[in-house]
Amino acid sequence: MLLDKYGPGFLHSDRGGKIFLGILIALVILIPIANQVVPAGSPLHFSTYALSLLSKYMCYALVAIALDLVWGYCGILSLGHGAFFALGGYAMGMYLMRQIGDRGVYGNPVLPDFMVFLNWKALPWYWHGFDMFWFAVIMIVLVPGILAYVFGWLAFRSRVTGVYLSIITQAMTYALMQAFFLNNMGFGGNNGLTDFKDILGFNLQSDATRVGLFLVTAVFLAAGYLVSRYIVQSKMGRVVVAVRDAEARTRFIGYKVESYKLWIFVFSAVLAGIAGALYVPQVGIINPSEFSPLNSIELVVWVAVGGRGSLYGAVAGAFLVNYAKTFFTGALPEVWLFALGTVFIVVTVFLPRGIVGLLAKIKSRKAAVESAS
Numbered sequence: 001m002l003l004d005k006y007g008p009g010f011l012h013s014d015r016g017g018k019i020f021l022g023i024l025i026a027l028v029i030l031i032p033i034a035n036q037v038v039p040a041g042s043p044l045h046f047s048t049y050a051l052s053l054l055s056k057y058m059c060y061a062l063v064a065i066a067l068d069l070v071w072g073y074c075g076i077l078s079l080g081h082g083a084f085f086a087l088g089g090y091a092m093g094m095y096l097m098r099q100i101g102d103r104g105v106y107g108n109p110v111l112p113d114f115m116v117f118l119n120w121k122a123l124p125w126y127w128h129g130f131d132m133f134w135f136a137v138i139m140i141v142l143v144p145g146i147l148a149y150v151f152g153w154l155a156f157r158s159r160v161t162g163v164y165l166s167i168i169t170q171a172m173t174y175a176l177m178q179a180f181f182l183n184n185m186g187f188g189g190n191n192g193l194t195d196f197k198d199i200l201g202f203n204l205q206s207d208a209t210r211v212g213l214f215l216v217t218a219v220f221l222a223a224g225y226l227v228s229r230y231i232v233q234s235k236m237g238r239v240v241v242a243v244r245d246a247e248a249r250t251r252f253i254g255y256k257v258e259s260y261k262l263w264i265f266v267f268s269a270v271l272a273g274i275a276g277a278l279y280v281p282q283v284g285i286i287n288p289s290e291f292s293p294l295n296s297i298e299l300v301v302w303v304a305v306g307g308r309g310s311l312y313g314a315v316a317g318a319f320l321v322n323y324a325k326t327f328f329t330g331a332l333p334e335v336w337l338f339a340l341g342t343v344f345i346v347v348t349v350f351l352p353r354g355i356v357g358l359l360a361k362i363k364s365r366k367a368a369v370e371s372a373s
Helices: 013-034 047-072 081-103 112-115 133-157 162-180 207-233 235-244 246-254 256-283 293-306 312-331 338-348 354-372
Strands: none
Touching: 013 047, 013 162, 013 207, 013 256, 013 312, 047 081, 047 207, 047 293, 047 312, 081 256, 112 256, 133 162, 133 256, 162 235, 162 293, 207 235, 207 256, 207 312, 235 246, 235 256, 246 256, 256 338, 293 312, 293 338, 293 354, 312 338
């Protein structure tokens, strides 16, 4: 629809985006067949574990796109996007907890198990409505969006920029992490929300449901990319880039810089919240560790490695770094954090535009050699 609505030039210059979308379409077609049709003993069979892992990577790719919008195109280095991701995840987790009903350990049809264990007598007011999927969807969008609006309005109105803005975004996610760790907050404390049974009546342990979640995640990743691509190519996107490159000059010629920053920041937060909501039913848990500042820093590393300011570079970085994390934490768990730090230093010093920038430089040099000969 986006391609038809905005014309053939919408992705005309986006070769990397076309490749990414082509790969995504191929995965959407081939992987469900390899999982559901190909016998388990066949070398072509794609296991449900691998499918769930790939779905998780796609959720990470979507939140990486969200960060690239504000960092790569607007110049806002947010170290708190993990908070928006976690809030979307908690909204989905609250819906999934309400679906358990009397199938929980304590058999209470209304109160989740952790509330029964902590002797809660009634369901808190902010849990009401989460037994309905449509309400949960609204909260998935609304809660991260409102937080981003309030935070952004205060920060951008005060003209907080640079490292100071990065610090207060990290302080925000750290404060939320500490709050959600408290048992009396009503979000499961240290253990968080888990033991989910089904979503919209479909068993979450079923292979077919896992395939369905994979397909839904792929659709949202493609839609998130296309909408973000349209935004950065629109007039508003060009103003946002101008704010990144010369904020004072953009303000001087009459643009309300704070409004553009706020709009892109809120949209990015909503996108991160959607990614978190897709993530939770596939991993089966959401707890305060998702608010950890380290998660937000890792997110910055994904975008930096792939190449900020390209969108598809953020996707590539999310997949590559998380695949490396899966490998190292399984084979050499004590090495992973050192490897991550080394990668970030190498990229910052030698590859400031990430993998995408390196490939572009190689391509330009090759073109220069060919033209010279």
